[in-house]
Amino acid sequence: xxxxxxxxxxxxxxxxxxxxxxxxxxxxxxxxxxxxxxxxxxxxxxxxxxxxxxxxxxxxxxxxxxxxxxxxxxxxxxxxxxxxxxxxxx
Amino acid sequence: xxxxxxxxxxxxxxxxxxxxxxxxxxxxxxxxxxxxxxxxxxxxxxxxxxxxxxxxxxxxxxxxxxxxxxxxxxxxxxxxxxxxxxxxxxxxxxxxxxxxxxxxxxxxxxxxxxxxxxxxxxxxxxxxxxxxxxxxxxxxxxxxxxxxxxxxxxxxxxxxxxxxxxxxxxxxxxxxxxxxxxxxxxxxxxxxxxxxxxxxxxxxxxxxxxxxxxxxxxxxxxxxxxxxxxxxxxxxxxxxxxxxxxxxxxxxxxxxxxxxxxxxxxxxxxxxxxxxxxxxxxxxxxxxxxxxxxxxxxxxxxxxxxxxxxxxxxxxxxxxxxxxxxxxxxxxxxxxxxxxxxxxxxxxxxxxxxxxxxxxxxxxxxxxxxxxxxxxxxxxxxxxxxxxxxxxxxxxxxxxxxxxxxxxxxxxxxxxxxxxxxxxxxxxxxxxxxxxxxxxxxxxxxxxxxxxxx
Numbered sequence: 001x002x003x004x005x006x007x008x009x010x011x012x013x014x015x016x017x018x019x020x021x022x023x024x025x026x027x028x029x030x031x032x033x034x035x036x037x038x039x040x041x042x043x044x045x046x047x048x049x050x051x052x053x054x055x056x057x058x059x060x061x062x063x064x065x066x067x068x069x070x071x072x073x074x075x076x077x078x079x080x081x082x083x084x085x086x087x088x089x090x
Numbered sequence: 091x092x093x094x095x096x097x098x099x100x101x102x103x104x105x106x107x108x109x110x111x112x113x114x115x116x117x118x119x120x121x122x123x124x125x126x127x128x129x130x131x132x133x134x135x136x137x138x139x140x141x142x143x144x145x146x147x148x149x150x151x152x153x154x155x156x157x158x159x160x161x162x163x164x165x166x167x168x169x170x171x172x173x174x175x176x177x178x179x180x181x182x183x184x185x186x187x188x189x190x191x192x193x194x195x196x197x198x199x200x201x202x203x204x205x206x207x208x209x210x211x212x213x214x215x216x217x218x219x220x221x222x223x224x225x226x227x228x229x230x231x232x233x234x235x236x237x238x239x240x241x242x243x244x245x246x247x248x249x250x251x252x253x254x255x256x257x258x259x260x261x262x263x264x265x266x267x268x269x270x271x272x273x274x275x276x277x278x279x280x281x282x283x284x285x286x287x288x289x290x291x292x293x294x295x296x297x298x299x300x301x302x303x304x305x306x307x308x309x310x311x312x313x314x315x316x317x318x319x320x321x322x323x324x325x326x327x328x329x330x331x332x333x334x335x336x337x338x339x340x341x342x343x344x345x346x347x348x349x350x351x352x353x354x355x356x357x358x359x360x361x362x363x364x365x366x367x368x369x370x371x372x373x374x375x376x377x378x379x380x381x382x383x384x385x386x387x388x389x390x391x392x393x394x395x396x397x398x399x400x401x402x403x404x405x406x407x408x409x410x411x412x413x414x415x416x417x418x419x420x421x422x423x424x425x426x427x428x429x430x431x432x433x434x435x436x437x438x439x440x441x442x443x444x445x446x447x448x449x450x451x452x453x454x455x456x457x458x459x460x461x462x463x464x465x466x467x468x469x470x471x472x473x474x475x476x477x478x479x480x481x482x483x484x485x486x487x488x489x490x491x492x493x494x495x496x497x498x499x500x501x502x503x504x505x506x507x508x509x510x511x512x513x514x515x516x517x518x519x520x521x522x523x524x525x526x527x528x529x530x531x532x533x534x535x536x537x538x539x540x541x542x543x544x
């Protein structure tokens with residue numbers, strides 16, 4: 001399993017999770033966990049996903065998620081989980 | 091499992107506090123390129139560099155994408171050319187052809203600097219090393235990405251004053267030859283005492299002869315992250331202050347360790363070291379001077395600066411050392427003037443002088459770095475400043491360096507513009523009392539008594 005973290009930040013609107021998940025399912029990326037909050041109208045989501053069976057490489061995933069983000073007025077980034085593990089876990 | 095708060099913390103460091111991987115530097119040994127025929131030697135060097143470093147830049151970019159962290163520079167360091175060119179180069183111009191080969195190879199693979207146009211002459215110079223040193227002005231003025239360094243002394247050997255005197259002249263000559271670009275050649279030239287073999291940062295990077303054939307060294311940086319973290323330590327005691335710096339340095343270095351491992355894996359090249367330096371850039375919020383201000387100084391240079399810097403440097407090391415088993419290079423706080431907006435401001439305010447900077451180099455990780463001085467400064471004065479700095483390194487068993495830029499045609503009150511990462515710098519006054527009789531003595535300063543540890 002190759003785990004990555006997707007973060008979505010932006011103004012709350014209908015269908016953000018649906019849009020992101022539709023794209024991920026098309027790319028064969030499995031969602032493992034989702035946590036989401038809304039602070040003063042701002043949507044904040046973190047998804048843990050498995051990219052090991054993804055049909056496109058990481059570079060393409062990253063670029064296309066960025067595009068999806070732009071289409072719904074959010075900022076979306078995907079990063080391999082290791083960077084957070086390394087920084088916050090001993 | 092990682093929490094959303096932790097993810098946000100990491101991403102804020104990257105987005106708002108300029109956390110980045112400053113450089114992935116590939117060290118390449120050129121020992122097996124040596125040939126007595128200059129043409130064959132040049133071809134061997136070009137082939138080896140362009141083969142091993144072919145994927146360096148694309149790998150750096152790929153890692154940046156995977157982790158969402160900028161990898162700012164991709165660079166190469168090579169075995170000191172003073173050794174590599176020894177049997178083929180009969181005159182200084184021969185060495186310049188190697189500089190041009192390095193320049194061509196560096197541009198071919200897309201790196202922004204290639205270091206190692208160097209000589210290690212801490213005790214004595216071979217004929218070839220002297221030729222290389224004499225070729226530095228021409229080499230740096232006729233290339234773009236080549237960096238040069240010369241090790242002039244060490245705790246074990248003392249200081250080679252013949253080489254110190256020669257370097258004063260070469261720095262002046264390099265300044266003259268690049269005077270139409272504010273003597274920028276000198277920004278690519280540094281002299282050392284106790285130069286490390288595995289430093290990934292320019293201009294002083296070279297691949298020591300004790301190193302393997304090819305290695306990956308990584309330099310991380312994050313003065314902005316430390317500065318931001320210290321905002322929570324305002325008014326608190328020293329224990330709290332030190333804990334905050336250590337924790338932050340740990341987090342920054344862990345990223346370096348991760349990137350170094352990944353780069354080494356992707357390139358199939360062994361991992362060497364992580365250099366956990368706080369390296370500023372001219373960008374606002376990416377400054378070591380701002381950390382010193384956050385610790386409690388109006389500007390760097392105020393009384394207390396040396397103590398604050400000593401504390402900062404030590405805590406950065408303590409935090410970083412736990413984050414990686416292979417910490418090396420220079421590892422500590424850099425205090426370049428032109429590359430740090432806070433330092434520039436301190437000079438302009440009249441708070442920071444060359445003499446205070448010299449005191450600060452006793453406790454920071456390197457030395458007098460990126461300091462613009464009047465173009466009229468004599469070679470002997472430059473050699474005198476170098477000798478002082480080398481002595482600090484020799485006696486304190488630490489690395490010290492000098493990267494001075496005598497900006498031809500400019501005087502105190504003027505400003506030198508170098509552009510990009512190198513920034514700009516106000517011309518600083520230099521003590522111009524005469525030291526010629528001292529500098530003109532031949533020979534070397536003996537090794538200090540505490541070097542006799544056997």
